[in-house]
Amino acid sequence: MAYLPQQLVLGILIGGLYGLAAAGLSLVFGVMKALNVAHGELIMLGGYAAFWLFALGGVDPFVGLLAVIPGSLLAGAILYWGLFGFVVRLPEEARIKNSLLVGFGLALALHALAVKLWTADERSITTPYTGTIFEIAGLTVPRVPLAGLAVSLLLIGAVHLLLTRWRWGQAIRATAEDWQAAILVGIDVRRAYLLAFALGTGLAGAAGSLVSVGYSVSPSIGLEWTLKALVVVVLAGLGSMPGTFLGGILLGTAEAVSTAFVGGPYREVVGLVIILAILVVRPQGLFGSRA
Amino acid sequence: MLDVRGLTAAYGDLAALTDATLTVAPGEIVALVGPNGAGKSTLLRCLTGLLRPRAGSVAWEGTDVLALPLHAIVQHGLALVPEGRRLFGHMTVEENLGLGAFGPRARAARAASLARVYAMFPVLADRRRQVARSLSGGQQQMLAIGRALMTAPRLLMLDEPSLGLAPRVLEAIFATLVEINRAGLAVLLVEQNVRAALTLAHRAYVLEGGRVSGGGGAAALLDDPHIRRAYLGPLAR
Numbered sequence: 232m233a234y235l236p237q238q239l240v241l242g243i244l245i246g247g248l249y250g251l252a253a254a255g256l257s258l259v260f261g262v263m264k265a266l267n268v269a270h271g272e273l274i275m276l277g278g279y280a281a282f283w284l285f286a287l288g289g290v291d292p293f294v295g296l297l298a299v300i301p302g303s304l305l306a307g308a309i310l311y312w313g314l315f316g317f318v319v320r321l322p323e324e325a326r327i328k329n330s331l332l333v334g335f336g337l338a339l340a341l342h343a344l345a346v347k348l349w350t351a352d353e354r355s356i357t358t359p360y361t362g363t364i365f366e367i368a369g370l371t372v373p374r375v376p377l378a379g380l381a382v383s384l385l386l387i388g389a390v391h392l393l394l395t396r397w398r399w400g401q402a403i404r405a406t407a408e409d410w411q412a413a414i415l416v417g418i419d420v421r422r423a424y425l426l427a428f429a430l431g432t433g434l435a436g437a438a439g440s441l442v443s444v445g446y447s448v449s450p451s452i453g454l455e456w457t458l459k460a461l462v463v464v465v466l467a468g469l470g471s472m473p474g475t476f477l478g479g480i481l482l483g484t485a486e487a488v489s490t491a492f493v494g495g496p497y498r499e500v501v502g503l504v505i506i507l508a509i510l511v512v513r514p515q516g517l518f519g520s521r522a
Numbered sequence: 523m524l525d526v527r528g529l530t531a532a533y534g535d536l537a538a539l540t541d542a543t544l545t546v547a548p549g550e551i552v553a554l555v556g557p558n559g560a561g562k563s564t565l566l567r568c569l570t571g572l573l574r575p576r577a578g579s580v581a582w583e584g585t586d587v588l589a590l591p592l593h594a595i596v597q598h599g600l601a602l603v604p605e606g607r608r609l610f611g612h613m614t615v616e617e618n619l620g621l622g623a624f625g626p627r628a629r630a631a632r633a634a635s636l637a638r639v640y641a642m643f644p645v646l647a648d649r650r651r652q653v654a655r656s657l658s659g660g661q662q663q664m665l666a667i668g669r670a671l672m673t674a675p676r677l678l679m680l681d682e683p684s685l686g687l688a689p690r691v692l693e694a695i696f697a698t699l700v701e702i703n704r705a706g707l708a709v710l711l712v713e714q715n716v717r718a719a720l721t722l723a724h725r726a727y728v729l730e731g732g733r734v735s736g737g738g739g740a741a742a743l744l745d746d747p748h749i750r751r752a753y754l755g756p757l758a759r
Contacts, residue, residue: 398624401613401617401620401621402624404610404612405610405613405621408610408611408612408613409610411572411604411608412604412608412609412610413621414570414571414572414592414593415570415572415596415601415602415604415670416621416622416624416625416672417593417594417596417597417624417625417628417673418621418624419593420592420593
């Protein structure tokens with residue numbers, strides 16, 4: 232078995248998940264100019280939702296998405312209404328720092344809540360098909376992460392279509408570009424913010440489901456996923472869903488391939504080094520449209 | 523139909539507009555002239571909800587504009603072509619125009635408005651799939667006006683439309699404004715190019731130091747000695 236190509240396959244598989252995890256963060260950041268550092272905790276909650284649906288109701292995690300995604304959308308709307316809606320009322324330059332405060336507070340609260348409710352144990356969904364593989368051209372492809380990649384691609388495509396074809400999707404993009412001009416054409420920008428935040432949370436919920444079936448969830452995975460998502464957002468730049476997805480694949484691949492050269496413990500470093508290199512050459516990110 | 527009374531606005535402690543009163547009647551072109559920092563743009567920002575005034579009232583066809591939710595102002599027929607155009611630069615020409623017809627009333631007239639804008643600015647029709655920021659300055663100004671027209675306005679407000687445009691392009695755009703006005707649309711024009719503005723307008727207000735310091739028929743103002751000295755002198759365009 233060729234080691235490097237095999238690592239490449241695994242990198243692409245986890246990269247799709249990175250892309251999905253980052254898509255929601257990118258959307259919220261791009262539109263609201265507010266950084267939701269609790270994004271990873273939302274992923275964690277999505278993971279637990281899928282886990283309990285499976286453990287208590289026997290719902291297959293991929294079928295469970297049909298409940299987790301709408302639930303996350305609703306949770307996002309509530310979070311916006313109760314929390315992040317106050318942040319966007321601030322002047323643009325004061326938003327980032329206030330969103331950090333709100334986000335860190337939310338992250339701590341959700342983490343503590345998850346420990347209290349579900350203990351600090353690591354949990355993952357073991358379906359009958361977990362761990363099954365097939366082989367192509369001598370490469371081993373695990374089925375669950377492959378299905379995860381397909382779901383990620385599908386969801387990113389769906390959000391991309393929403394943002395380009397749907398009337399309110401266009402309004403969200405317009406608000407991201409220039410919220411004052413958006414008001415001038417009659418867009419209720421608060422509603423655009425609400426929709427963007429709900430969509431972002433929906434994507435986080437979906438990503439969480441895939442994490443709990445392909446990998447594992449515990450109350451403390453939030454920060455790790457926020458950082459991964461942030462790395463992808465910086466890497467890919469704002470403004471394009473397909474770009475964010477490609478950024479995720481790129482990070483996953485780079486991490487996996489580098490494992491072959493520098494060993495597993497350093498894979499986190501690889502992402503940061505790539506960011507640094509890209510920021511030097513292209514400050515707007517690889518696929519970013521902002522000048 | 524537009525009745526602005528005692529409008530006072532400030533940025534922080536910095537007074538920008540003091541007790542401004544003006545009206546625009548149906549079918550009129552009214553120019554707002556004055557030096558840089560006189561409060562002209564501030565006034566337009568107040569009329570479109572981008573800035574909340576400290577005092578005063580804005581009545582538009584009997585509606586209290588200052589009481590409307592921000593996005594609803596344009597849906598009542600008050601459209602602004604903002605300074606610097608403020609297009610959605612990464613979206614296509616057609617997407618920009620489509621967003622102009624976002625409100626329910628404008629959406630009902632969308633197809634007709636689009637045909638009208640494309641007839642008025644054929645170059646926009648040629649470039650409908652191009653992203654807005656790839657257009658030339660003049661084309662961007664046309665798109666900004668087109669986007670405002672898509673909102674189905676009854677009063678079109680323009681903030682410094684001449685900024686950064688070549689004289690020939692400016693002439694074409696001003697000719698379009700006359701055409702739009704003949705079709706029944708009232709126009710409120712803020713312009714630093716005083717001669718061009720006064721030639722175009724029926725009536726004008728002079729704004730100096732945040733106060734309305736004068737006004738009257740545009741033709742009379744062109745002959746006014748103070749205006750001539752301050753704005754149309756040898757150094758003016």
